[in-house]
Amino acid sequence: MLLFHDVVTAGACEGAYIITRTWTLTDDCGNTATEQTQTITVSDNTAPTFTAPADIEIFTDASCNYDATVTQTGDVTDEADNCSASIDATFTDVVTAGDCEGAYIITRTWTLTDDCGNTATEQTQTITVSDNTAPTFTAPADIEIFTDASCNYDATVTQTGDVTDEADNCSASIDATFTDVVTAGDCEGAYIITRTWTLTDDCGNTATEQTQTITVSDNTAPTFTAPADIEIFTDASCNYDATVTQTGDVTDEADNCSASIDATFTDVVTAGTCEGAYIITRTWTLTDDCGNTATEQTQTITVSDNTAPTFTAPADITINCEENPDNLTLTGDVTDEADNCSSGLEATYTDTTNPGACENEVTITRTWSLTDNCGNTTTAIQTINVQDNTAPDISALQ
Structure with a gap:
């Protein structure tokens, strides 16, 4: 009769065993052959299974750091094996720079090996690290500037102020830029410049626009020359003509911005030393379209009577x-x-x-x-x- 019995011992890992099978053969007369041993090795060659976390995008913080721990990016939670229990997937990361400061691509390769050395097919998780923090800045204060002698103005940042506090969590050496919309003011030489400042970091994050108002004013007074002092005379009716045709007009009005301005005057008439004699104090003024007024100039107009009286002498x-x-x-x-x-x-x-x-x-x-x-x-x-x-x-x- 052929018989066997087994002795099973645990192998090097879960699912591995050594079966020592001892065979015996006895004939009908009770004669027994020498025992023979068969070794049966039981092995686990089934790879475990798992699912890598989904691809994900994470973001840098205020210091341009990021947290790529599995708490933030996801962990493997479904490790499974036919034999091994309590196995955990592991990973290795390869970090490559993205297309801007603060951007990275983390290629996370997940692996899972059971206790018997069976390894699941590697799985890759892509973690995109992005910078979504907008930069900050302070626009220059509103300002008033003035036209020059040619009615030009200088609205460069040297005169109107520049942004000096650009800051970002990741990008360095960024500069705010601006666009201007110029509208006419309420007089020649006056303008309102609406300067819109923007700041974008290297990753395309744009700060909230800020507006600076630049008021361009004309504060240059016009110029003119008053007519010379003059003496005029009464007529046969003791009237006089003190119009500018007779006494002179201003002909050289000039201004840096305003065109077609005319000097005006007011008269103060005081009696002279005799009937028909007057002193006209004519005060000339000139104001441009922006309200700038030249220094007043005075013209003195002396009205005299140079007409002799008449009479008829008695006859001889x-x-x-x-x-x-x-x-x-x-x-x-x-x-x-x-x-x-x-x-x-x-x-x-x-x-x-x-x-x-x-x-x-x-x-x-x-x-x-x-x-x-x-x-x-x-x-x-x-x-x-x-x-x-x-x-x-x-x-x-x-």
Whole structure:
């Protein structure tokens, strides 16, 4: 009869055994052959199984560091094997730089080997490390700048301010940029520049736009030359013409920005020293379209009366030597004094006497004069002949 019995001992790993099988053979008469031993080796050649975590994207923090631990990126949770228990998948990482600072590709290769050395097919998990943190900056403060003598302005950052505090968690040496929208202000030479600042890091993350308002103003006063002081004169009606046609106008108005500006004036009229005389203090001003005003300039216009009064001297007359030549009722008086400005004028006279051909006979040259209140004088001559036309009385000799 052929028989065997087995002795089973554990192998080097779970699922591995050594079976020592001892064979015996005895015939019917009880004779037994020498035992023979068969060794049966039981091995585990089945690879374990697992599922690698899904590909994932993670992000850098404020310091441009990242956490690629399995807590963040996922772990293998379904390790399985036909024999081995409590086996855990492991991994190795290969990190390559991405296309910008703070970006990386982690190629994570997962492996699982059971206790008997059977290894599952490697599985790869791709972990994309990205920077999604926007940079920060502070736009320059709003500012007012001014046009120059040619109505140009300089809005470069040297004059208006630049961003100096660009910062990012990963990118270095980034610079804010800007675009300008220029709109006309409320006068020539005035503008509003709306400057929009932007900052983008190397990974394409863009900070919130910030706006700087640049006000361009014209603060340059215009220039001009006032007309020269002048003297004008009253007319026959004691009126005067002080329009710029007669007294002069400003012709050289100039400004850095405004075109077609005209100087204006206001007059203060004060009475002069006589009727028909005035002093006009003409104050010239010039303001550009932006409200800048030139220094006032003063023109003095002297209004004078240079028109002499008029009158008619009495007619020449002959009187007797017994008559009084100062009797104006006899010799005649001026009755038609007139002047363009002065009123209440009275002609006066002075006499020059020249002896005639005989005693008591003279020629009086009476010079009449009339002077207005401004000193304008008119003269006229009246001749008064004084004659002795009375015959002598001889009765006194008897």
